[in-house]
Amino acid sequence: MEVVDVAIVGGGPAGSSCAAFCAVAGLRVALIEREKFPREKVCGDCVNPACLSVLNRLGLGHEIQKSPHAIAEAVDFISINGRTVRATFQEGARIINIKRSIFDHCLLERARELGAQVHEEATVVSLARTRERGWKIDIVRDTFRTRVLVGADGRNSTVARLCNLLPRPERERIALQAHIPLPRDFGNRIVLQFLPQGYSGQAPVNDHELNLCLVGTPPTIYSLRTWAEQHFNLRADQTWRTITPLTREPIAAGQENLFFIGDAARVVEPFTGEGIYYALRSGELAAAAITKIIRGEDQSTFAKATADGQSQDRQSILREFARAHRAMYRGRLWINQLARSAVLSPRFASRLLAITPISAPILRGLTRTIVTSITAPL
Ligand SMILES: Cc1cc2nc3c(=O)[nH]c(=O)nc-3n(C[C@H](O)[C@H](O)[C@H](O)COP(=O)(O)OP(=O)(O)OC[C@H]3O[C@@H](n4cnc5c(N)ncnc54)[C@H](O)[C@@H]3O)c2cc1C
Numbered sequence: 001m002e003v004v005d006v007a008i009v010g011g012g013p014a015g016s017s018c019a020a021f022c023a024v025a026g027l028r029v030a031l032i033e034r035e036k037f038p039r040e041k042v043c044g045d046c047v048n049p050a051c052l053s054v055l056n057r058l059g060l061g062h063e064i065q066k067s068p069h070a071i072a073e074a075v076d077f078i079s080i081n082g083r084t085v086r087a088t089f090q091e092g093a094r095i096i097n098i099k100r101s102i103f104d105h106c107l108l109e110r111a112r113e114l115g116a117q118v119h120e121e122a123t124v125v126s127l128a129r130t131r132e133r134g135w136k137i138d139i140v141r142d143t144f145r146t147r148v149l150v151g152a153d154g155r156n157s158t159v160a161r162l163c164n165l166l167p168r169p170e171r172e173r174i175a176l177q178a179h180i181p182l183p184r185d186f187g188n189r190i191v192l193q194f195l196p197q198g199y200s201g202q203a204p205v206n207d208h209e210l211n212l213c214l215v216g217t218p219p220t221i222y223s224l225r226t227w228a229e230q231h232f233n234l235r236a237d238q239t240w241r242t243i244t245p246l247t248r249e250p251i252a253a254g255q256e257n258l259f260f261i262g263d264a265a266r267v268v269e270p271f272t273g274e275g276i277y278y279a280l281r282s283g284e285l286a287a288a289a290i291t292k293i294i295r296g297e298d299q300s301t302f303a304k305a306t307a308d309g310q311s312q313d314r315q316s317i318l319r320e321f322a323r324a325h326r327a328m329y330r331g332r333l334w335i336n337q338l339a340r341s342a343v344l345s346p347r348f349a350s351r352l353l354a355i356t357p358i359s360a361p362i363l364r365g366l367t368r369t370i371v372t373s374i375t376a377p378l
Contacts, residue, residue: 004028004117005294007137007146009124009159011037013276014262015152016107017283018290020058023115025291030144031116032137034123034153037108038101042177042243044201045211046072046190046273047096047103049371054280058110067106069098070204071188075367077359078193079350085360086189087367095190095273095371097203097211099179103276124153127162133257147297148290150259152283155243157264160251169245173198173343174221175270176214176240179205180232186210190273194346194353197224215246215343246270247340254321256314257293259286267329268336272370281328289321335366 006022008015011033019031047064055061072095074088089095112118122139127149130136135149151159160166182204191202198216205211212232216224228234246269253265262279263270296313342349353359 001143001145002030002117003145004030005146006030006148006150006290007032007135007144008116008150008152009137010034010151010153010157010262010264011108011111011118011120012041012104012152012154012262012279013107014264014279014283015150016104016111017054017058017280018150018152018259018261018287019111019116019118019283020107020114021284021287022290023111025287027291027294029111029116030146031108031111031118032122032124032139032144033108033118033120036120038105040177040179040241041100041104042175042213042241043100043211043270043275044177044190044203044213044273045097045099045103045205046203047098048274048277049093049095050274050277051280054277054284057284058107060106060110063106064096064098064103067098067102068206069096069102070206071095072097072190072203074189075363076189076191077353077363078191079353080194080196080346081350081354083350083354085353085363087360087364089371090368093368093371097190097205099205099209099211124158124162127159135257147294148257148259150261150286150290151264152261152279153264155246155248155263155266157260159258160260160264163258165251167249169248172245173215173217173247174242174244175246176221176225176242178212178228178234178238178240179209180212180234180238182206182208182210183232194342194350195224195227196346197221197227199343199346200224200228252322253282253325254286254289254318256318259290259321261286265325268333269340272332272336272339274332274336274370278328282325285321285324285328289317292317332369335369338366 005027007030077085126138128136134147137144193200197220201213214224261282
């Protein structure tokens with residue numbers, strides 16, 4: 001049995017960021033990841049410029065920028081009937097498109113270098129609260145005891161499920177993703193294309209591969225894939241990755257000795273290319289809160305026990321974390337909702353796109369808002 005201060009389940013951007021910042025603060029960290037890295041993940045592979053500030057604080061900005069990647073300088077919105085509205089980014093802004101196998105591996109290795117114990121190919125199978133207000137975590141061949149548990153295990157979080165905090169989705173959609181040969185003359189752009197069956201996102205990730213995402217419903221996803229196979233002349237043995245569902249009710253991100261970060265907190269849908277930023281930043285915010293909790297408990301003079309046994313300090317730390325977590329999304333959730341509506345109703349979105357004098361300035365404004373570096377205080 002291993003004893004740690006914090007156990008983080010999931011080694012994506014949220015879990016690795018949280019593990020790295022906790023390790024820097026001197027905590028004993030276990031990062032438990034189901035897969036063996038490097039691995040791909042269903043994603044558009046677009047890294048919003050806002051990520052760079054967190055990556056720089058992790059000492060990774062330079063490494064990511066020298067890894068194989070492509071740069072996007074504009075987004076083309078294409079309606080069902082082929083009408084295109086282009087939104088270029090403001091001067092100096094650019095999106096880095098990088099395969100998640102590369103990006104996530106850099107982050108996981110950084111967490112390891114900084115002192116986190118990384119356990120790959122380790123799936124959490126059961127969780128139990130202990131009498132000492134901590135957790136016992138069973139993975140297939142090992143057991144951990146921890147004071148704080150972090151669910152960073154994505155949209156369909158096992159930690160949330162084992163804690164009975166995973167509601168059923170209301171309306172299910174399916175995403176498919178593949179890396180395919182880059183069509184000639186694709187250009188430095190991201191394409192967001194509405195189709196009668198759903199939606200497709202396309203982004204070059206290096207000089208020879210295109211990230212292709214398709215989002216549809218169970219009845220339409222097969223014909224969406226057929227469209228992609230014909231449109232991009234794909235081989236019959238093309239590999240596709242998949243994830244479903246994409247929507248669930250959000251969850252409280254910080255609760256006594258349990259945190260949910262990144263997609264596991266389920267605040268946004270994955271349609272505005274900001275999920276990686278929220279994952280990195282929520283990992284950083286949770287690490288700051290967890291460090292205060294552990295240090296406060298270690299210096300017992302800080303902890304004044306209340307009637308329910310929870311220290312005052314912990315409650316104010318949790319409130320502060322919840323405020324910072326909400327602030328991270330402030331002013332951006334409505335754009336996410338708008339993107340969601342467009343994806344759910346591609347025909348309606350296409351009709352709006354056709355009214356170019358109205359749609360063009362709106363789309364340019366929204367794109368610039370999303371691709372603006374988010375400067376959040378620590
Ligand atoms: C179609 C689509 C397109 C997207 N495009 C973009 C984009 O272009 N840009 C962007 O910023 N965001 C995009 N996103 C969102 C982005 O992928 C997520 O927001 C981001 O990956 C969240 O990071 P995370 O660390 O919270 O979770 P994840 O990246 O999902 O990582 C979770 C990790 O937990 C592990 N895990 C799961 N269960 C267990 C378990 N039981 N035990 C141990 N480990 C476990 C998984 O193996 C995984 O490594 C997209 C999402 C989708 C679906």
